[in-house]
Amino acid sequence: MSSYLMLFLLLLDIYCRSVIAYLSSPHVAQEPVYSVQQSPVMSRPLALNSSSAAPALTDRYLSRCPSGGQCSRLPADCIICSFHHNCSYGRPANFTCRAKAGVHCVGDPSRPQQNFSLTLDCRFCWQLDPSQYICSDSSSCSTVSCPRRRYNTSCEALEHVHCLGKRVFQKRLFCNWTGGYKWSTALALSVTLGGFGADRFYLGQWREGLGKLFSLGGLGVWTLIDVLLIAVGFVGPADGSLYI
Structure with a gap:
């Protein structure tokens, strides 16, 4: 029994060696090995126009x-x-x-x-006369206050005014903007219909206007006082602007 087993193992070994030798022989075609190569990413070609190829230098000051x-x-x-x-x-x-x-x-x-x-x-530009520069007005500060309020703003010298230093500078000015309320209209309403609070309603002070309306102008006393205050300019628009 053992002799048959040894013969079987010998034949199996000879068979495996012959198969391995056949597969490793040069006449057996092997599959080519392909490597995965990343193709280059093609971006969209940039169209060159006159502005991108050679940007035109436009001098803004030449027009002036x-x-x-x-x-x-x-x-x-x-x-x-x-x-x-x-x-x-x-x-x-x-x-x-x-x-x-x-x-x-x-x-x-x-x-x-x-x-x-x-x-x-x-003289420096910030030392110029007010007529020689222009500033941006502020509509967020109250003109009716004591002492008068100021605001910070940016100013620029006029085109034909020559001065030292920077032409754009900062100034601290008094609040001097207007909301379109007329002093003459407010005074006329105070004299004629002040007992019904028409002057206060016109100036945007609706709380005081309701008070004058329901009290009939404080029995005339409030009406007289408002005529004097509006005449001297102490009572102004509710938005804090100046009369025109």
């Missing part, structure tokens, strides 16, 4: 700068000056200036000029 005029009369946005601060406040001083790129101007003999001298008063 007259060409061919006198250099000393150009607006402040059209020139570049070398300001110095060693001048006496309020007195005229000379500064060397030149026109910006693209701005052409002439001198006194009507000849093209690049550098020129500009005479202006020695």
Whole structure:
């Protein structure tokens, strides 16, 4: 029995060796091995137009700068000056200036000029007269108060006004806005229909108007007092604005 088992194992070993040798022989075609390669991601081609290829440099100040005029009369946005601060406040001083790129101007003999001298008063932009700059009004502060209230706002020097320092500056001004209420209308209502609270209703003070209406103007006393207060401007619109 053992001899048959040994013979069987020997034949099995010979068979396995022959199979392995056959599979490893070069004439057996093997499957090609394919590697997964990531294809490059194709993005959408960028269309180049005139603005993206070569952005046009547009100088905003050129539209406000007259060409061919006198250099000393150009607006402040059209020139570049070398300001110095060693001048006496309020007195005229000379500064060397030149026109910006693209701005052409002439001198006194009507000849093209690049550098020129500009005479202006020695003062910073925030020291200008109120008529030489413009500020943004505030409608959130009350004009009827004692003492008068102020508000912080941004101001800018006018186009043809030359000054030292920054042209945009901060100022603290009195509340001076108006909501469209007329002093003459309020006074006329106070004299004629003040006993019914018409003046208070017109000014937006409806609580005081109801009080005058149901008390018949405080039996005339409240009406007389309101006529005097509106006449002197002590009683104003409820929104805190000025009369017009």
